[in-house]
Amino acid sequence: DQQVKQNSPSLSVQEGRISILNCDYTNSMFDYFLWYKKYPAEGPTFLISISSIKDKNEDGRFTVFLNKSAKHLSLHIVPSQPGDSAVYFCAGYTSNTGKLIFGQGTTLQVKP
Amino acid sequence: DAGVIQSPRHEVTEMGQEVTLRCKPISGHDYLFWYRQTMMRGLELLIYFNNNVPIDDSGMPEDRFSAKMPNASFSTLKIQPSEPRDSAVYFCASSLGWGIYGYTFGSGTRLTVV
Numbered sequence A: 001d002q003q004v005k006q007n008s009p010s011l012s013v014q015e016g017r018i019s020i021l022n023c024d025y026t027n028s029m030f031d032y033f034l035w036y037k038k039y040p041a042e043g044p045t046f047l048i049s050i051s052s053i054k055d056k057n058e059d060g061r062f063t064v065f066l067n068k069s070a071k072h073l074s075l076h077i078v079p080s081q082p083g084d085s086a087v088y089f090c091a092g093y094t095s096n097t098g099k100l101i102f103g104q105g106t107t108l109q110v111k112p
Numbered sequence B: 001d002a003g004v005i006q007s008p009r010h011e012v013t014e015m016g017q018e019v020t021l022r023c024k025p026i027s028g029h030d031y032l033f034w035y036r037q038t039m040m041r042g043l044e045l046l047i048y049f050n051n052n053v054p055i056d057d058s059g060m061p062e063d064r065f066s067a068k069m070p071n072a073s074f075s076t077l078k079i080q081p082s083e084p085r086d087s088a089v090y091f092c093a094s095s096l097g098w099g100i101y102g103y104t105f106g107s108g109t110r111l112t113v114v
Helices: none
Strands: A010-014 A019-025 A032-038 A045-051 A056-059 A062-067 A072-077 A086-094 A099-102 A106-111 B005-007 B010-013 B019-024 B031-038 B042-050 B053-056 B065-071 B074-079 B088-095 B109-113
Touching: A010 A019, A019 A032, A019 A086, A019 A106, A032 A062, A045 A056, A045 A062, A045 A072, A072 A086, A086 B042, A099 B042, B005 B088, B010 B019, B019 B088, B019 B109, B031 B074, B042 B065, B042 B074, B053 B065, B074 B088
Parallel strands: A010 A106, B010 B109
Antiparallel strands: A019 A072, A032 A045, A032 A086, A056 A062, A062 A072, A086 A099, A086 A106, B005 B019, B019 B074, B031 B042, B031 B088, B042 B053, B065 B074, B088 B109
């Protein structure tokens, strides 16, 4: 049972353009949603989060949008930079268990 | 702080052999998580501990997998016997309390079973 799904394994964009990474979920009990970024040979690191009661959270070039009715969230990176090239994981978090449930990840390549 | 430390970084073993992965969490963190990364399923939660006690091992794929946390500064994930389908990157993470911002991941152990 894949509670969090990232259906696009990879995405390629030009430097300076917008990157949009998508994520769908099935578990209505998630209290928060998080995005993690992972470089090769390193562990994932926290990027940005959003509470389930919000529909948008912004942090610099990164914005996460949440559509609860569609059980969909997306991460926007504007403008994209070559250093953003990494694997991005979407995750759902339930407060009563403290568990982070991740998706499959999307590999973003930003071309100079 | 040195962060979450995992060893070894790479492990190549033959099918049927026992494999032990090790993790040292950040000092003071009371939660420890073991994840496995595969192409098909992404990052799967295998098991997690709170104050050295296993809380949820529902993600452990089979009885061949076991995990222990004998003290607050050390945890192991053991596979016995190992199989080629166990090949993956295994991550350990620790956190202080439930906090969603508190997960710190190690660099992972890449396991290859031939």
